[in-house]
Amino acid sequence: MGERRPAGRLTTMADVQAIRLHYNVVYAVESGGRRVLIDTGPDYRGAWEELQAALPWTPEIVVVTHGHIDHASLGARWQSIGVPVVAGEADTSLVANPALHRPGELHAMETYVESSGAPEEMAAEMMAGLRRRFDWASRAASDNYPPGGSNDRWPTPLRFEPFKPAACVEETWLAAELEAIMSPGHTPGNLVVVENAEGWLFSGDQLLPEITPTPAIQALPNAGNDGDWRFRSLPAFHASLRRIRDLELTMCFPGHGDPFGDVRDRIDANLVAIDSRTAKVRSLLSQRHPLSTWDLCEALYRRAAARRPWQILSTIQGHLDMLAEAEEVLETPDGWTLR
Secondary structure, rough: EEEOOOOOOOOOEEEEEEEEEEOOOEEEEEOEEEEEOOOOOOOOOOOHHHHHHHHOOOOOEEEEEOOHHHOOOOOOHHHHHHOOEEEEEEHHHHHHOOOOOOHHHHHHHHHHHHHOOOOOHHHHHHHHHHHHHHHHHHHHHHOOOOOOOOOOOOOOOOOOOOOOOOOOEOOOOOOOOOEEOOOOOOOOEEEEEEEEEEEEEEEEEOOEEEOOOOOOOOOOOOOOOOOEEEEOOHHHHHHHHHHHHHHOEEEEOOOOOEEEHHHHHHHHHHHHHHHHHHHHHHHHHHOOOOEOOOOOOOOHHHHHHOOOOHHHHHHHHEEEEEEEEOOOOEEEEEEEEOO
8 A cells, every 4th residue: 555556557347346234335346456445344243254254355455434433343353363454544533532532522512512502401411412422432442242322223232442543544545546535524534435447436424325414513633622623524525525526436335325326416416405505504694693503403493403403403513614614604602693
């Protein structure tokens, strides 16, 4: 592996095998004679054995599209048998620590909730959810398939042994025509992988069939207690999609669901959805401001905000971040206002 393009051109057709591990899909890709696994696989009970049985060969390298538990949790297992794992530079802290366990991260999240303008009972509910996730992540990093946190996506709860990647990259060539490209948004260090000769995009969670990903409240890499700790995920995601759109792509192989061919159309649908929702937030602020983040949640998604407060708060914050980056809104002590 190296940052320079390997010498020579691809002399044979690339080959890809999709391996479904319940809700997740990982891809065994051979390009220019090099064998690469895209994503480590989720670590539910029996997943390692299923993956080994399905693989056509042992990979020479594993690349993690992003540091979430369902895409990176077998990373330590791969490295224990001598297969190097590569991750995005800005996701190093995600794979090295349980969720919400970086210094100051949980406190920063709770402080954000308190400042959102949510009613006291709703804010308490969201903070309790954050603490449950903190506790669950502790068990996932220490127990043998911890209780709780399971659903119908995998046969058992996931565990995640934190690990240090063999290499942390922004962009790199994995094989003669296989390139990992920095695509921040879903996480700060999110990567997509492109097989240039075939026009294949291995998108992880950056582009999914029939799903428009929503932004998340998440910390910047190595963020501490002080200063601006929050990663602006939706503006980064939007910009990354626009860059991917310019590539000559024939097929997308997502981290969940089936491959699809109308790649540019799917990207455009995501961009339109983001722009449309951002316009709704702008329109509401043009009618009445200042408004708190929670005021906007209730005005635009009242029922959903009552059922899924953290998700809706994250969504509205993402669109406010889009407007703030465009210098259209300003956050004041009294709330958000148009410039």
